[in-house]
Amino acid sequence: MVGEQAVEVIQIAAAAMAGEVPAERLAEVEFAYPTFTAIVGLAARQVVHALRMPLDEARAWGALGRPRVAEWERREA
Amino acid sequence: MNAPRNDRFDLVVLGGGPAGVTAALRGAELGATVALVEQHRLGGTCTNDGCAPTRVLARAARFLRDATQLPAYGISAPPPTLDLRAPGGDAADGLPPAREEADGGTPGARGRRRPRPRRHRDIPGRERGRARRRRLLEADRFVIACGGHARRLDFPRQELAMTYSDIWQLERTPRSVAIVGAAATGAQLGSIFAAFGSHVTLLEVAPRILAGEDADVSAALAGAFTGHGIEVVAGIGGIRAIEQARRGLRLTYRLADGERELAVDAVVLAVGWPGNLEPLDLPAAGVATERGYVRVDETLRTSAPNIWAAGDITGRMMLVQSATFEGRVAAENALRGDGHSARHAIVAHGGFTDLEYASVGLTETQAAATGEPIAVGVVPYADLDRAVIDGRTEGFCKLVVARDGHPDPRRARGR
Numbered sequence: 096m097v098g099e100q101a102v103e104v105i106q107i108a109a110a111a112m113a114g115e116v117p118a119e120r121l122a123e124v125e126f127a128y129p130t131f132t133a134i135v136g137l138a139a140r141q142v143v144h145a146l147r148m149p150l151d152e153a154r155a156w157g158a159l160g161r162p163r164v165a166e167w168e169r170r171e172a
Numbered sequence: 173m174n175a176p177r178n179d180r181f182d183l184v185v186l187g188g189g190p191a192g193v194t195a196a197l198r199g200a201e202l203g204a205t206v207a208l209v210e211q212h213r214l215g216g217t218c219t220n221d222g223c224a225p226t227r228v229l230a231r232a233a234r235f236l237r238d239a240t241q242l243p244a245y246g247i248s249a250p251p252p253t254l255d256l257r258a259p260g261g262d263a264a265d266g267l268p269p270a271r272e273e274a275d276g277g278t279p280g281a282r283g284r285r286r287p288r289p290r291r292h293r294d295i296p297g298r299e300r301g302r303a304r305r306r307r308l309l310e311a312d313r314f315v316i317a318c319g320g321h322a323r324r325l326d327f328p329r330q331e332l333a334m335t336y337s338d339i340w341q342l343e344r345t346p347r348s349v350a351i352v353g354a355a356a357t358g359a360q361l362g363s364i365f366a367a368f369g370s371h372v373t374l375l376e377v378a379p380r381i382l383a384g385e386d387a388d389v390s391a392a393l394a395g396a397f398t399g400h401g402i403e404v405v406a407g408i409g410g411i412r413a414i415e416q417a418r419r420g421l422r423l424t425y426r427l428a429d430g431e432r433e434l435a436v437d438a439v440v441l442a443v444g445w446p447g448n449l450e451p452l453d454l455p456a457a458g459v460a461t462e463r464g465y466v467r468v469d470e471t472l473r474t475s476a477p478n479i480w481a482a483g484d485i486t487g488r489m490m491l492v493q494s495a496t497f498e499g500r501v502a503a504e505n506a507l508r509g510d511g512h513s514a515r516h517a518i519v520a521h522g523g524f525t526d527l528e529y530a531s532v533g534l535t536e537t538q539a540a541a542t543g544e545p546i547a548v549g550v551v552p553y554a555d556l557d558r559a560v561i562d563g564r565t566e567g568f569c570k571l572v573v574a575r576d577g578h579p580d581p582r583r584a585r586g587r
Binding site: 096097098099100101102104105106108109111112113115116117118121128129130131133134135137138139140141142144145146 | 388389392393396518519520521522523524527528529530531532533547548549550551553555556557558559561562564566567568569570571573575576578579580
């Protein structure tokens with residue numbers, strides 16, 4: 096990742112890896128607002144969005160541009 | 173008065189940086205008698221002239237950058253000025269580890285058992301006037317954690333260039349500086365010098381800066397650096413020479429289509445970090461080396477059965493957090509014979525550049541190369557409310573997972 100406080104934010108990803116936290120679980124964490132670390136939760140939700148699609152469809156999505164999610168959205172559509 | 177003094181320990185640790193201090197403290201925790209030998213000051217490169225003082229400079233750079241935002245928040249203040257002699261002085265002096273241990277003797281004075289030593293090393297003591305005190309330390313087991321040093325390249329007048337360890341001598345910011353090597357160290361120094369007002373040229377042999385990072389991270393950093401006025405030149409064919417010019421230095425480097433010259437005030441080499449092998453008579457101890465580092469197996473044991481190594485001198489992972497991990501594992505394996513693996517599985521790391529970057533695990537390219545189907549999420553900082561509030565909307569977060577949701581594609585198969 097690149098951006099403000101990236102070296103701090105990455106720690107949450109490292110902890111998630113160490114705990115083998117699946118993306119679906121990470122996407123459900125209610126991160127404090129407004130924080131930089133919350134961007135990991137947004138990225139996880141985007142991944143979950145992709146995972147719920149068949150692979151071919153996900154690739155097509157990728158070709159169209161990755162979907163954006165608002166930070167205050169609670170769940171994927 | 174100068175006669176050797178014999179001392180026997182369960183464990184002798186050579187080197188008082190993060191790996192050595194951790195090994196010594198872990199050994200003491202395990203109840204062993206431990207001697208820690210350090211040539212200079214406890215803390216090693218990290219604390220004394222490495223990442224910690226550099227972080228102080230990065231903090232100064234950050235203050236300068238933040239000052240440009242003050243008007244956006246309704247604050248009026250004169251533009252700040254920098255005194256390069258100050259950062260790294262008082263601020264760095266407050267950094268860990270606890271230096272009192274340097275004068276307080278060796279950590280781990282607790283006695284547990286004092287088995288008959290099988291090996292010993294004769295270690296020079298500190299110079300005191302004309303007399304060199306020598307002290308003979310004996311131990312069952314040793315951990316070598318003597319760190320590394322900045323590499324110098326072999327080209328004409330290379331001695332005119334500085335290395336990482338020399339920049340603390342600067343009393344004023346150079347007007348222009350060429351930094352050779354744009355991996356973590358070079359990128360960070362370039363970003364700091366640019367914030368201090370230098371015109372920076374980053375020269376890199378690899379096709380992109382931060383070549384070990386995700387390609388998107390490299391591209392974003394290169395873009396940010398260019399935006400800060402840093403000239404990024406990747407894919408050079410090497411340095412031909414440095415010459416003393418009438419004012420400053422003239423650096424000649426190679427490109428595919430010929431040579432280029434740069435007129436600069438200073439040149440900094442950030443091109444690698446070989447192990448500190450020279451002060452050690454490793455062949456006498458039966459310790460094999462390769463490519464400038466002590467060779468170790470996955471348990472950090474060297475080719476000598478009673479000697480382990482940890483930290484930069486192993487050449488495995490040049491990071492403080494990894495050195496600390498290795499120091500702990502080396503001490504445990506040396507004293508308990510656990511045979512624990514020191515595989516670096518999850519290593520979070522990054523650089524305090526502008527923009528900051530960080531990563532853990534595989535890059536997208538590496539993850540795809542595992543053959544495991546992956547899913548990728550990328551969120552721009554501009555989508556993050558905090559980034560908007562703070563006026564720091566540059567950057568992105570990329571999350572790469574296996575398509576079964578596992579956070580590490582290397583370990584997803586077979587779940």
